[in-house]
Amino acid sequence: MSRIPRIVILGAGYGGIVTALRLQKQLNYNEADVTLVNKHDYHYITTHLHMPAAGTDKPDNARVSITKLIDEFKIDFVKSTAVQIRTQDQKIVLEEGTLSYDYLVIGLGGEPETFGIPGLKEHALNIRSINSVRYIREHIEYQFAKFKREPSRTELLTFIVGGAGFTGIEFVGELADRMPELCKEFDVDPALVKIYNIEAAPTALPGFDPELVEYAMNVLRNKGVTFKIATAIKECTPDGVTLATGEEIKSATVIWTGGVRGNHMLEEAGFETMRGRIKVEDDLRAPGHDNIYVLGDCSIVMSPEGRPYPPTAQISMQQAEVCGHNLISQIRGADLKKFEYKPKGTVASLGRGEAIGIVGSRKIKGGVASAMKKIIDLRYLYIIGGIPLVLKKGRF
Structure with missing residues (x-):
């Protein structure tokens, strides 16, 4: 190939941004044209979103300007939303214009998986982005203000979190911490506030160590969280949820953290998917496509035991390192x-x-585990932005 190959990276999540930084560091000038496409001009730290959603931290602390991370002499950044992947002619259709590629990295992130539960898509909130967590925070505060005007409506102070995986558990922990502050600010009796965490699986944090799960549930119960484990949500309505047991819980706030599926564009592009995700080859390429890599929530990687790994930030970052290496190779x-x-x-x-x-x-x-969580967060900041970013954002 006489001309310079074109690499397009879709999405600046964990997989996309770490792939871009690896290429930036190891590719020589004029060895490839690399374009990073993202609908926002910032990268957000997904594992931190539960805090601004609950109101225990500011949304800006969970985001980093993309142009502060990349070398714009080596990486072209395009702020736009991809609407179609056309593998047959190696083009990406954006909201405005198209991009051609020789190599494509799909790191578009996931979408909420509702498992077909009626009303979830229409009535539940999701912790998925900076904008969504800002909305959740303001919505929660508004319920307290609204209750002061309509004190008979105690359902305004009932908060339902669907799903007791990592996001659900981390969010209810922050939400429980925020409640005393909101009760004091709005002069509300704390006894009126109810937080429910509902999980269809037989345990919270499915697959995690049972001893630690029990410790976590005890900590959260002591903070005021009520668990309903092995209990599925049958329907979500504007007035709350109906459980599979027939019980109805009235609430003006339902936040769904119960699952993630791949981006809808993958199925539309003709890839074979499972819950919107592509089961990738050993080298992270999409089956039948030697020039397309798939990372993060859009990919399925099987464990040695034959089960898919859960999509996490950690696995996305490790995928990105290998993806960057393989593109260069x-x-x-x-x-x-x-x-x-x-x-x-x-x-x-x-x-x-x-x-x-x-x-x-x-x-x-x-406290030991809490300190370790902070170390993990700082390590990621160092990986993407070095010491300056650690010093700027390291307070979380």
């Missing part, structure tokens, strides 16, 4: 690397000063 005619996920530990926060985690084979909880 393809351009230079070298061998590609197989992706092997190496778990480095998992930590879930439970609100102020509390967390649980597994690092290696060691179980940690309480």
Whole structure:
């Protein structure tokens, strides 16, 4: 190929931004044209969104300007929304214009998976972006203000969180921490506030260590969270939820954290998908497409036991390192690397000063786990932005 190959990266989430930074660091000038496409001009730290959603931190602390991270002499940044992937002629259709590619990296992130539960899409809120968490925060505050005008409507002070995976558990921990502050600000009796965490699986944090799960649930119960485990939501309405048991819980606030599926554009582009996600080859390429890599929530990577790994920030970052290596190898005619996920530990926060985690084979909880969570956050900031970003954003 006499002309310079064109690499297009769709999405500036964990997978997209780390891939771009790897290419920026290791590609020579004029070795490839790299374009990063994202609908916002910032990268947001998804694992931090539960805090601004609850109102325990500012939304701006969860985002980083993309142009502050990339070298614009090596990476072209296009602020736009992709609307179609045309694999047959190697083009991406944007809201305004098109982009051609020789190599494509799909890191578009996921969309809420509602499992066909009626009303969830229409009536539940989702912790998915800076804008969505800003809306959730303002919505929660508005319920307190509204209650002061309509004190008979106690459902305004009932908050339902569907799903007790990592996002759901971390969010209810922050939400429970925020409630005393809101009760004081609006002069509301704390006894009127109710927080429900509803999970269809037999346990909270499915797949996590049972001893640590029990510790987490006890911490959150002591903060005022009511759990309904092994209980499915049958329907979500403007007035709350109906459970599979027949119980109705009246609430003006339902926040759904119960699952993620891949981006809708993958199915529309003709890829074979499962819940909107592509089961990638060992080298992270899409089956039948030697020039397309798929990362993060859009990909399925199988464990040695034959089960798909849950889509996490950690796996996306590791995928991005291999994806960057393989793109450079393809351009230079070298061998590609197989992706092997190496778990480095998992930590879930439970609100102020509390967390649980597994690092290696060691179980940690309480203040030690909370400190480890901060270290993990700082490490990511260092990876994408070095010491300056750690000093700027390191307070979380």
